[in-house]
Amino acid sequence: MKVRSRRAVPPDVYLSFVSSLFENRNTLFTGMAVHILTFVAIYLKSGDAFYLMLCAGFVIVFANRIYWFTRFQQADKSQMTRHEIRQWERRYVLGAASTAAILGTGSGYAIFVLQDSFAELASIAVTMASMVSVVGRNYGSRLAVDLQTLACCLPMVAGSLLAQDFYKALLSLMLIPFGLTTRAMANGVREFLYENVIASQEMKKIAGRFDTALTNMTHGLVMLDPHNRIEVINRKACELLHLGDRKRLTNCDLDVVLRYGVRHTFVDGSMPSLIQKQLAQLIDGSTSRAVMQFSDDLILEFSASRRPEGGVVLIFEDVTARIRADRKILHMVRYDSLTGLPQRAYFCDLVKEKVAQQATGQVGFMVLDVDEFKHVNDMKGHLTGDRLLVAIANRLLELAAGEAITGHFVGNQFVLFFPGREGELGLDARMRSIHERIAGNYDVEGLHIAVTFSAGCVILDSAELRMEEWQIKADLALYEAKSRSRGRLVFFAEEMDARYVERQRLKTDLRAAVDAGDISVAYQPMFKPDGSALECCEALARWTHPEKGAIPPNVFIQVAEEMGIVSEITRQVIKKACRDCMTWPEHISISVNLSVQDLRNELIIDTVTSVLAETGLAPGRLHLEVTESSLIEELSTVRLILEQLRGYGITVAIDDFGTGFSSLSYLDTLPVDVVKIDRSFVRNICEDVRRLKLLRGIVTLSRGLNLQIVVEGVETREQLALLIKYNCADLIQGYVYSMPVSSSDIEELSQLAERKEFEARTYVA
The missing domain is CATH 3.30.70.270 (Reverse transcriptase/Diguanylate cyclase domain)
Structure with missing residues (x-):
C-alpha cells in the first residue's frame, strides 16, 4: 500500500490527521501517571536517583505537552495553512518523542547499569505498552510513529548489547521487526483512513450536489421504498403539497402524510377517492402518468418510474396554468364566444x-x-x-x-x-x-x-x-x-326530402344551362301612355328545361342566387340584350335587372363596360334596374356602384318601387333617373280611390325630383285611362299593350305604334 507524504495529502485531511494527535488528553494524564509511578517504584527498589531525574523529565515534558494541547484546542483551525499545520505536528512529535526517549532510556539503563530484574521488567513493560499505543494514537503522523519507535527501541537494544549477555542481545534484536511492524501498521491505518476520508468527502460533495439539485428542481420529487414510505422528498414537493418541513417526512407513509400527518395540509382525511385511486395506480405500476386536481387552484401531473430494488419515484409538476389554458381553448372550440x-x-x-x-x-x-x-x-x-x-x-x-x-x-x-x-x-x-x-x-x-x-x-x-x-x-x-x-x-315530412332532391337536380341542370349559355331573353315593351311610341324594352331572362319545359324566372333566379351564379346570368342577359338592341331602331332602349349579388362589388361595372365596348351599344340606350331589396343590404356600396355606372351615361331605374322599406328616402339619396312603380299600386286604382291618391302622390313627388315614371302591371283599358287622365306615367309597361315578345317582334311593334295602328286591350288572365 502506498503511504502518502504530507505534501500529497490535502490540507483539510492533513489537518484532520494532526487533530487526531491532540485528542484524548485523558490518556495523556493516565500514561504520564503510570510512567512516573513505575520509575518511582524502580527508585524505591533500587535506590538509584537516576530514575528520580527521569521522573522530573516526565513532568517537564508532560507540562509542555499539556500546554500545546490546550493551545491547539483553542486555535482557529479554519484558517490554518499547511505550514502552520506542520508546525503543530512537530510540536506534538517533539513531546511524544521526548516521552518515548525517557522510557527507552530508563529501560536501557535498567538492562545495562542496574541489571535488576524488577527494574528491567517494570521499565521494559511500560515502554512496550507505550509502543503498542503508538499505532492507535499516533497513526496520523508518520514522523511521530518513526521517532517514538526509535526512541523506545534503540536504548533497549543498546543496553542489551552493552551488557554483553548473548540472550539479552538476541532478544533485543527482536525489537527491530517489532518496530518495523508497528511502523507498517500505523502507515496502513493512516492510508486506510485517508482513503475513507477522501471517499467520505466525495460522498458529501455528491450528497450536497444531489440535495442542491433536489432543492432547486422545478418539479416535485418523492422517492418511496417498497413499503410506500418516503425515503427522499424535495422542497418543491413539500411546497406543492403544503407538507411543511421535509426533514420530518423521512420514513413516513405517503398515504398517512397526505391524509393526516401534516399540519396545514390541504388534503385532509376526506382525500378524494379519485386522487387516492390514481396514486395507488401510480405506485403499483398500473399507470405511469396521471393528472390530479387537488383543488380549484392546484392541478398536478404525476409520472412514476419503478426502482430496481423496489419502490417507486414520483415526479410531479404544477400544470394548473396549462390545464386552464387547455380548458379555455377547449371551451372556445366547444362554445360560441x-x-x-x-x-x-x-x-x-x-x-x-x-x-x-x-x-x-x-x-x-x-x-x-x-x-x-x-x-x-x-x-x-x-x-x-x-x-x-x-x-x-x-x-x-x-x-x-x-x-x-x-x-x-x-x-x-x-x-x-x-x-x-x-x-x-x-x-x-x-x-x-x-x-x-x-x-x-x-x-x-x-x-x-x-x-x-x-x-x-x-x-x-x-x-x-x-x-x-x-x-x-x-x-x-x-x-x-x-x-x-x-x-x-x-x-x-318525407315529401320534403323528395323536393330537396328535385331542387338539387334543378341546380345541377341550371348550372349546366348557364355554362352552355342556354339562358334566353324575352322583352316586354314600354310604350308612351297613348301607345304612339315604343321607347324601351325590359329584358326578361328565360330558361327552358329540356324535360320540364319553361321554368318560371322567380324559381330559377332564386336557385341561381342560392348557388351564387346569378351574376353570370346577369352578364349573359346584358350581353344578349345589348346585341339585340343594336338591331332595333335607335330610339329604343333596353332595360336589364340587376340582382342583389350583382351589387355587392364593382365587378358589375367591368361587366357592363366590357359588354358595351364589345357590342358597340351607346351607354344612353342601356337602363339598369335595381330593386329595393338590393338597396337594403349595402346602401353605401350600391350608391358608389350606381354613381360610377351613371357616370358612363347609363340610365339607372328603381324597380318595384313602393314594395320595400323607406322607399321615398331612396329617391333622394341614390343616383336614380327612372322610377318604376310596382303593379301593386295599379291593381285596384279603378275601385279604390285611396289607392289612386297614393299613386298620384308618388308620381307628384317623383316629378318634383325630375324623375321619369314607368308604371308596371297595367292590364286594362280602365287602368290606362285613369293613368292618362291624371298624367301619372311617362311610360306604360303591361299586358294592356303587349306581353313579353322575342327580339324579332320589337321592330314590328315599333312600326305599328308609329303608324298609330297599335291599340290597347284588356288582359284576361
Whole structure:
C-alpha cells in the first residue's frame, strides 16, 4: 500500500490527521501517571536517583505537552495553512518523542547499569505498552510513529548489547521487526483512513450536489421504498403539497402524510377517492402518468418510474396554468364566444352522449331561425344584432332548462335537442310550446324589438339517429317554414326530402344551362301612355328545361342566387340584350335587372363596360334596374356602384318601387333617373280611390325630383285611362299593350305604334 507524504495529502485531511494527535488528553494524564509511578517504584527498589531525574523529565515534558494541547484546542483551525499545520505536528512529535526517549532510556539503563530484574521488567513493560499505543494514537503522523519507535527501541537494544549477555542481545534484536511492524501498521491505518476520508468527502460533495439539485428542481420529487414510505422528498414537493418541513417526512407513509400527518395540509382525511385511486395506480405500476386536481387552484401531473430494488419515484409538476389554458381553448372550440351556447360539433357530441343514455324511444330536433335578422343588423347595427342574439340565447336556456339541449349553429340559427321522456306532453307539443314562448319582444339597449322565429323540426327514433341526416331533415323543414311565411313551425315530412332532391337536380341542370349559355331573353315593351311610341324594352331572362319545359324566372333566379351564379346570368342577359338592341331602331332602349349579388362589388361595372365596348351599344340606350331589396343590404356600396355606372351615361331605374322599406328616402339619396312603380299600386286604382291618391302622390313627388315614371302591371283599358287622365306615367309597361315578345317582334311593334295602328286591350288572365 502506498503511504502518502504530507505534501500529497490535502490540507483539510492533513489537518484532520494532526487533530487526531491532540485528542484524548485523558490518556495523556493516565500514561504520564503510570510512567512516573513505575520509575518511582524502580527508585524505591533500587535506590538509584537516576530514575528520580527521569521522573522530573516526565513532568517537564508532560507540562509542555499539556500546554500545546490546550493551545491547539483553542486555535482557529479554519484558517490554518499547511505550514502552520506542520508546525503543530512537530510540536506534538517533539513531546511524544521526548516521552518515548525517557522510557527507552530508563529501560536501557535498567538492562545495562542496574541489571535488576524488577527494574528491567517494570521499565521494559511500560515502554512496550507505550509502543503498542503508538499505532492507535499516533497513526496520523508518520514522523511521530518513526521517532517514538526509535526512541523506545534503540536504548533497549543498546543496553542489551552493552551488557554483553548473548540472550539479552538476541532478544533485543527482536525489537527491530517489532518496530518495523508497528511502523507498517500505523502507515496502513493512516492510508486506510485517508482513503475513507477522501471517499467520505466525495460522498458529501455528491450528497450536497444531489440535495442542491433536489432543492432547486422545478418539479416535485418523492422517492418511496417498497413499503410506500418516503425515503427522499424535495422542497418543491413539500411546497406543492403544503407538507411543511421535509426533514420530518423521512420514513413516513405517503398515504398517512397526505391524509393526516401534516399540519396545514390541504388534503385532509376526506382525500378524494379519485386522487387516492390514481396514486395507488401510480405506485403499483398500473399507470405511469396521471393528472390530479387537488383543488380549484392546484392541478398536478404525476409520472412514476419503478426502482430496481423496489419502490417507486414520483415526479410531479404544477400544470394548473396549462390545464386552464387547455380548458379555455377547449371551451372556445366547444362554445360560441357570443352566446356561450355549444357550437355545432360539440352540440352533436352532447346529443350522442344523451342518446347513448336513452336506449330506446324517440328524440326531436328543432332549428330556430330569427326572422328578418339581417334587417335588424342593417337598421340597428351589428352590435345591437349581437346583443339580440345573446338575449335570445338566454331566453332559450331559460325555456329549455330540463327540456332540451340548446346550441348555436351559425349566425341567427339556434338548435335544440329534445330527448324522449315520459310525461303528458309529447315531443311535438314540447317543441311547439318553446317555439311559441320564444317569440315576442326583446329589450336590447333600450330598444324594443319584436322577434319571430321560423322553425324546422324533425322527430326520429333514437336507434336510427344519424347525425348528418337529422341536420339535413331539419334544414329542409326550416326551408319549408320560411318559404310559407314568417314565424311558422314545420315538421319534416318525407315529401320534403323528395323536393330537396328535385331542387338539387334543378341546380345541377341550371348550372349546366348557364355554362352552355342556354339562358334566353324575352322583352316586354314600354310604350308612351297613348301607345304612339315604343321607347324601351325590359329584358326578361328565360330558361327552358329540356324535360320540364319553361321554368318560371322567380324559381330559377332564386336557385341561381342560392348557388351564387346569378351574376353570370346577369352578364349573359346584358350581353344578349345589348346585341339585340343594336338591331332595333335607335330610339329604343333596353332595360336589364340587376340582382342583389350583382351589387355587392364593382365587378358589375367591368361587366357592363366590357359588354358595351364589345357590342358597340351607346351607354344612353342601356337602363339598369335595381330593386329595393338590393338597396337594403349595402346602401353605401350600391350608391358608389350606381354613381360610377351613371357616370358612363347609363340610365339607372328603381324597380318595384313602393314594395320595400323607406322607399321615398331612396329617391333622394341614390343616383336614380327612372322610377318604376310596382303593379301593386295599379291593381285596384279603378275601385279604390285611396289607392289612386297614393299613386298620384308618388308620381307628384317623383316629378318634383325630375324623375321619369314607368308604371308596371297595367292590364286594362280602365287602368290606362285613369293613368292618362291624371298624367301619372311617362311610360306604360303591361299586358294592356303587349306581353313579353322575342327580339324579332320589337321592330314590328315599333312600326305599328308609329303608324298609330297599335291599340290597347284588356288582359284576361
